[in-house]
Amino acid sequence: MYVYDEFDSAFLAQRVAEFRGQVGRRLDGALTEEEFKPLRLMNGVYLQLHAYMLRVCIPYGTLSAAQLRRLAFVARRYDRGYGHFTTRQNIQYNWIKLSELPDAMAALAEVGIHGIQTSGNCIRNTTTDPFAGATPDEIEDPRLYAEIIRQWSTLHPEFTYLPRKFKIAITASKHDRAAVRVHDVGLRLHRRDGKTGFEVMVGGGLGRSPYIGKTIREFLPEEDLLSYLEAILRTYNLGGRRDNIYKARIKIQVHELGVEAFAKKVEDEWAQIRDGALRLDADAIDAVRGHFVSPDFDTLEDRPAALVAALADPAFARWHENAVEPHKVPGHAIVTLSLKPVGGPPGDATADQMDVIADLADQHAYGEIRVAHEQNLILPHVRQKDLPALWAKLKAIGVATTNVGLVTDIISCPGLDYCSLANTRSIPIAQRITERFADDARIKDIGRLHVNISGCINACGHHHVGHIGILGVEKKDQEFFQIMLGGKANAKARLGEILGPAIPESEIVDVVERLVETYLELRTSPGETFIAAVQRLGIEPFKERAYAPR
């Protein structure tokens, strides 16, 4: 983990003090709402349907046990005892009072967490692979670069009032678990001639005009990372559209200029600054690396006797097959904790669950927790011999549902139950799908299938890149849902195709089930996944059956 030093801590304290002053000036009327709103947003504070919402940044998805306990404390003390983990590796509290926010933020800052730049038209927190530092398939730990970007982008004096929000994601492994092609800037770390660098993609994003990011540079040496980002941001800040909020993202600038012309502007700008103060020499990178403390891994063997014995239990074996992934260090494993219980709101965790998970991280996983963009938690460094004991404890708090990566591991935005922008609810749809597919043998047979639900066109539920994407639309105060088929968010990201007319709320779960049944019927073998079948067959056979009269 990155350990904040006295500079970072002093900075956070100054940020809390500044926000306390801003809240005070708003409450006494010195600041108008129009003046205050961008300031609160840049601290992660929204006004939603029922209350203020606080979005707390979990930098590149990494939490210590102490930080998770503090998140639990804030949930209990300032909210209603739970939080919601989001697709951007953040946590949201739904019931915060503005007058208490500075105290809540001070409590978080004490353990090095905050809501800075989790909203607003600025550079948002950089997201990355939740398996970073643990997975055997990574080239290097991408969090090092995410942290370098965090520092550069924090309160950047030039890029805090951009045309629109700006999201950066990094992956460093061949399995892209960070959806880098649907970000304003996506970075794919790779090596060339022994040097570390990045493929740079720009202009991806979902929302009402979804685009897949385009590569503007195949290999950017690591020392040039910040100067190149500064060149991209400057090109965007000066040239991005500000006349229409729906056309203000960088993806529209890239689209309107054309990717070659955009890339040329960036390269021209970069040529002027690449040798300047942002250059990251080896010492600068090592200095940040030095703040990352890696667990002191025990010397252990793979598949210890305790694990092998436990695998005789089919229930444990099923969980192990579903939720446990290989680790780069022998005798260890990566464990995903499903926050998608049957009938539960996707991504929610209670303060009690957070406390237990923090304790389990301390006991079995070197005190580290991750947040995945699929809205699950991860213990990245579990001793394999501890897996049976861990499983029992995870089951006891309801986070061992064996649906990781399966049809009921649904990504969902909060929807109209909480969100002031939403057109329809999304959580109840997710809940009913999980109830319909509650049978474990059935979801196992269906196999890998991502269902993503958004309650409006802003696409916080990433419906465009779900294998089955569901978008809520409201017609005359009735909820309808448009289905997209065939999207995916991985290295070969693509957007789903609209299946047909929107479906009434009462029928949406039936239609999802029909799509799944169509797949089961038409797949060549159980080895052909849902997404592979859709790609082979096209959407027609699915469309036919989804809309067939019953």
Added chain:
Amino acid sequence: MTSPLQKKLKIHGPTVVTANRLADGVVVWLTAAGGWSQSLAEASVVHTPEEVQHLLDVAHQDENTAVGAYMATVGVDAAGVPHPATMREKIRVAGPTIAMPGVS
């Protein structure tokens, strides 16, 4: 913000003005007395665009108490008591339609 140049409001039946209270975000409705109530039953229910505009003007003057004011159509029962007419407003009155985690 309203301006004199603004087009005449379109309303769809009995209308109230609602917002969220500045200090804690709680849902509130504008009352006939020009204050804010946490109960829709106490809201001022009006029936013409001019009356709605007046309520909105009053609300916008009071942005240091309640923010994000907008008009919402309501139903009115035989006794004249308003109830929310849209799903969004029903949820604002009654809270999320789902059970909250940890609450059984």
Added chain:
Amino acid sequence: MPLVKDGAPIVDPYVKVEDDAALPDGPVLVSAARLAAEGEAVFAGNRPVGVAWPNDRDVAELAPHLPRLSLVALAFPKFRDGRAYSQARLLRERLGFTGELRATGDVLFDQLLMMTRAGFTAFEVKKAADAAAFGGALASYSIFYQPAADGRTTVREARAAAAAPAPVRVAAKG
């Protein structure tokens, strides 16, 4: 609108001159259009000349005039429109402008530090209370993560200094 320059309130010595009006004696502020149209002529006489430069026009166009310009006024039509931050840095860091760089328009307390970091040295502050509290706005942070136009010590530099035996200076002067 109170003007704060180099941290202190001042009376604006510049007279804003309409495009078709004759240039008076003393410091003048002309439009970008007039500068473009009249070029050398606006610099005739020895008066200090400033230009009001819009935020949608490339500041590189100013390069030939900069040695003789004593003021560039950049615009924030809304405080949320941040183009002038980039223009300011380009003027300072690339074009080497050392004269007065003035923030005009929707200039509010909570953006004063960012503007300062981008290279602004003068501020047409919208609210009198904000002008009075100017020093407080600049003192709200002592930790800066990235280099900009103001030369404040960055965290990277401060960390390197802390690692070395020399005494640590965490923050630059406001």
